[in-house]
Structures are given as structure tokens and as C-alpha cells.
Amino acid sequence: MILPQSTLAGTARVLAFLMLGLASCRSSEELKSEQYFVTGQQLYMTHCANCHQMEGNGMSNLYPPIVGSQILSDKALIACIVQYGMSDTIVVNGKKFSRPMPPNPKLTEIEIAEIVSFVSMKWGKDSLYTPIEFVHKALADCKPD
Numbered sequence: 001m002i003l004p005q006s007t008l009a010g011t012a013r014v015l016a017f018l019m020l021g022l023a024s025c026r027s028s029e030e031l032k033s034e035q036y037f038v039t040g041q042q043l044y045m046t047h048c049a050n051c052h053q054m055e056g057n058g059m060s061n062l063y064p065p066i067v068g069s070q071i072l073s074d075k076a077l078i079a080c081i082v083q084y085g086m087s088d089t090i091v092v093n094g095k096k097f098s099r100p101m102p103p104n105p106k107l108t109e110i111e112i113a114e115i116v117s118f119v120s121m122k123w124g125k126d127s128l129y130t131p132i133e134f135v136h137k138a139l140a141d142c143k144p145d
Helices: 005-024 028-047 075-084 109-122 132-142
Strands: 090-092 095-097
Touching (some): 075 109, 075 132, 109 132
Antiparallel strands (some): 090 095
16 A cells, blocks of 8 residues: 555654654763763774774783773773873783873863763673763872872
């Protein structure tokens, strides 16, 4: 059965209205989490994936994986490492890594919050974004002398 053009247009309008209504049912926290996740993923791909790889598995014996890392449980530490880099030897999933990670001084606090949100939601056990205020405090607390 072929529907008249006016019926198809009306159906499309009703579907669009329903989808808009469903989107508005989500909380501002959920919407912000989605926004931070998507932007954080883009930033991760630009600034982190070259070494830690797209799926967070790291690069052999050179760069540690993010997947399964204990660091995922400490979002303040993630923020500090992203901003200021790291030169310590770390153990991830039972394997030692001692290559230094360079700092990212050009990243803004909002960009760091988005990266932290992405890795925490993607590979950690988090479901909500990391607020910029949290990152601001974390970076102030760990700023090198």
C-alpha cells in the first residue's frame, strides 16, 4: 500500500516531535555526559591515541594500556598526568612501563575534563562526566613546583 505524500509528511512530523520529546526527557547530567564523552573521544584521538591506541590497549612494551589500568580509579591523577605528563615507572596489568609521557600544557581545563570523562566512561566504571571544577582543583593540587 502506498501512502499519500501528505500522510508521509505528517508521519515524519509526528516522529520528529516524539524524538524531540524523548531527548528532552534526559537529564542535564546525561546530556552533559554525552557531550563530554563525544568531545573527549575526539580529543583522545588527537592527543592520546597515537601512543595509547584507539582502543586504549597501549603499544606493546612502549606505552601502557589504559584498559585495565588502576589509574582509571583516580580521575584526579588522570587529569594531572594528561596536563603535566609523567616520568615515573608505572605497572599496568603486571607489566612495567618507564617511558616518559610528555605534558600537554596547551590543553585547557575543559579539554582535560572531557578527556578524563571519556577514558573514565569508556574504560573505567564511570557513567557521568568529570566536571571542570574537579579538574581545576586536581590540577591546582598536583601542579609541579
